[in-house]
Amino acid sequence: MNFDYSDSTKARIAKLNAFMDEHVYPNEEKYHQMVHASDDPWQTPALMEELKEKAKAAKLWNLFLPEEYLPHGAGLSNLEYAPLCEIMGRSMWSSEIFNCSAPDTGNMEVLAKYGNDQQKAKWLVPLLNGEIRSAFAMTEPEVASSDATNIETSIVKEGDDYVINGRKWYTSGAMNRNCKIMVVMGKTDPSAARHQQQSQILVELDHPGVTVVRPMSAMGYLDEPVGHAEVLFENVRVPAANLLVGEGKGFEIAQGRLGPGRIHHCMRLIGCAQRALDMACERVEQRIAFGQPLSKQQSVRESIASMYCKIEQARLLTLKAADHMDKYGNKVAKNIIAAIKIVAPKMACEVIDESIQMHGAMGTSQDTVLSATLAYARTIRLADGPDQVHMMQLGRNLVKQQAEKKA
Ligand SMILES: Cc1cc2nc3c(=O)[nH]c(=O)nc-3n(C[C@H](O)[C@H](O)[C@H](O)COP(=O)(O)OP(=O)(O)OC[C@H]3O[C@@H](n4cnc5c(N)ncnc54)[C@H](O)[C@@H]3O)c2cc1C
Structure with missing residues (x-):
């Protein structure tokens, strides 16, 4: 496995980061205010459409769709998409801007893979265009x-x-x-x-x-x-x-959509956790308690170090899973996909919780993204299969594999 991204992936990372800096982070608060000030909270604010047009123009659109679905998507491998999905995950509303949000991504893949021409024309095309x-x-x-x-x-x-x-x-x-x-x-x-x-x-x-x-x-x-x-x-x-x-094909279709869906959740959660760590690092430098910045306390440094280790472990495992999906297919990669779905949501919960602790009361407030992000990460321990189900299946597969090796 290569531990560095290709030049084209690095260029996309830089472009996406620049887009996030210019259009997403500065609009985060405004977007939530627009949603809550609206008479209809289920109506997406017009700002979303403006940003979607900008993302399309910047060719940061449908990045999740792999090569087999060209010309619809960007044709990236899972490994190439991973760092981009992570960056989008840093802000909970941003995936939609790039037409990369769940459950649309899974539904588009299902329609692209299993839909007939009529279903594709009626539903896949407007979904790919971000119209519905x-x-x-x-x-x-x-x-x-x-x-x-x-x-x-x-x-x-x-x-x-x-x-x-x-x-x-x-x-x-x-x-x-x-x-x-x-x-x-x-x-x-x-x-x-x-x-x-x-x-x-x-x-x-x-x-x-x-x-x-x-x-x-x-x-x-x-x-x-x-x-x-x-x-x-x-x-x-x-x-x-x-x-x-x-x-009778419902189960087969459901299994097919969950591989990419699960790894995308993990990539986004790594982005959430990384942002929580970045925020913690900034906060502990600014906040003075007992005569010195919090960052000078040994226990705070240990917590920061531990957050970093947890994120890196989950990120490497997720990249390995992405690489296996690309090389051997989702079916062969099922054990490592189960592993990341067990590891990444729990890791994100722990890291975000620790960041909240370092932020004090503010961490629980509406003034940072942390509490909403923690709630999101917690729900992903359930969505697309609870931890225990993945553990049951992974444990069963590993025991079976070992028995087959010995036979
Ligand atoms: C925010 C959010 C968004 C969601 N979005 C969607 C969506 O878009 N579409 C959709 O269809 N669903 C969605 N879900 C639902 C999610 O997929 C289900 O909650 C999940 O599959 C678990 O099903 P359940 O809630 O019926 O829990 P149950 O099946 O009742 O399970 C309860 C608990 O039992 C335990 N358990 C289950 N099996 C085992 C086992 N073998 N061994 C040990 N313990 C076990 C687990 O801890 C599990 O959490 C979403 C859930 C949330 C919270």
Whole structure:
């Protein structure tokens, strides 16, 4: 593995950092004020559109889409995208500016990989252009959704249509006014083999029978203007052509989207943690307690050192995972993807928490990004599979591998 980025990656890093310095950090507070001052908290402020146009002009657009989807994306490898995604992760609202935010990225990959020509024209193209947003609805309040085979939403074929009934929650993005399409996971055949019962289908937000019931908070945050919705599906009748790939393929599609989705979360969280460390380093130099800057205290220096070590460990593991995905494919890289999904969110929680401690009361306030960032990092220990599920699968795979080696 090469421990340095290529010249073209370095140039993109410099360009993205310059964009963040000029357009993102100076607008952070203004953006949140605009969201909260608006009569409609689910309407994305116009500032976002202005910045998206600037990002497009700077060719900092759809950076997440790998080479196989050219000409749509930038054609970067996971390893090339990693440092860019990390930089975007430093500010929680910035990924959207570059059309690189979840769950749109996963949905675009799904549509690019599994969508037919009609689905691509209707949904993928406007998503790639950043004209609309999308959501992925799998989790249900009534069943333990970390085991996706539990999902109960029914998708029943009736003539040329499918009829959908069920209740979802924590459908990220579905509160936003610009969210037009959902990828919904449900069961087409509950009597089939365990992993062939599920299918995925496209459902428009404004389709008759779809009710966005309420916004769900996450650690007290509603995450406006994007949000996480509870969504009710009551006899939602959509054309059979809305089904992705075919009946029984839902699990396969879900697995396919989670590899890149998981590593992107980890990259962003490394950015969050790095920013928390940078902020801590600045704060402890300015703040005088007991006659000297906090930075002169040995325990503070140890904490800073420990934060740095944790971030570097997670970053190197994430880059190795990205490299494995590029070289051997997501399936072969599944163990190391599980490893980073276990390591990075926990690391980010610890590092951000430590930075809050060094900031004192201010760290818990609305005057820094730290508390919202901690809440976000904490939720990623659950989203796209809780830690324990990844540990269960990683542990199982490693024991099995060793047994195969000995056989
Ligand atoms: C902010 C946020 C955004 C989200 N966005 C989306 C979204 O856009 N779309 C979507 O579909 N879902 C989304 N989710 C939901 C998320 O994917 C689920 O919460 C997650 O899959 C866990 O499902 P569950 O909540 O039903 O927990 P449960 O399945 O009830 O599990 C509860 C706990 O049980 C433990 N557990 C589970 N299995 C095991 C095991 N094998 N061994 C030991 N312990 C175990 C884990 O600690 C787990 O956290 C989001 C969640 C949050 C918080």
